[in-house]
Amino acid sequence: MGRLSREHQTVEAMIRIYCHDKHLFGDELCDSCQELLNYAAYRIVRCPFGDDKPSCAKCTIHCYNAKMRDKIKEVMRYSGPRMVVYHPILSLAHYFDSLKGSRELPR
Ligand SMILES: [Zn+2]
Known part of the structure; x- marks a missing residue:
């Protein structure tokens, strides 16, 4: 499974x-949640980082508009801790992705 589809699955x-x-x-x-998911999925597909993209939480571009950013933040704050219970594998993958996303650029 590629990073982008995993990101999509995690958001969904x-x-x-x-x-x-x-x-x-x-x-x-x-x-309204369907709209948010469609929006998030579109941002993921359109992400200029492609498969190298850091997890959205660490991303420097912040491509969400203000309204959608507030919504997704609320969703992540609520569901983030619960992901460990409902989707431990996805949640772990997301965790490792966020470690990978914070790595230094090669010199
Ligand atoms: Zn809803």
Whole structure:
């Protein structure tokens, strides 16, 4: 599995946890969470770093607009700790990616 699709899966999993707990639409995402997921997925696909991209939390570009950034931050704050319970593998992969993202550039 490539980094980008894993990033997508991680974001989707976090939004699903958040929506399920906060908005109670059963297994479907509510409209605003679906919109957020579509937006996040589009940003991931369009990311200029491609497969070298650091995890979004460490990214220097901050490509989300202000409204979506606030939303995704809230989702991550809520779902981040819960990911360890629901999606331990994804969560670990995300953790290692964030380590990798903070590495120094080769001299
Ligand atoms: Zn929702």
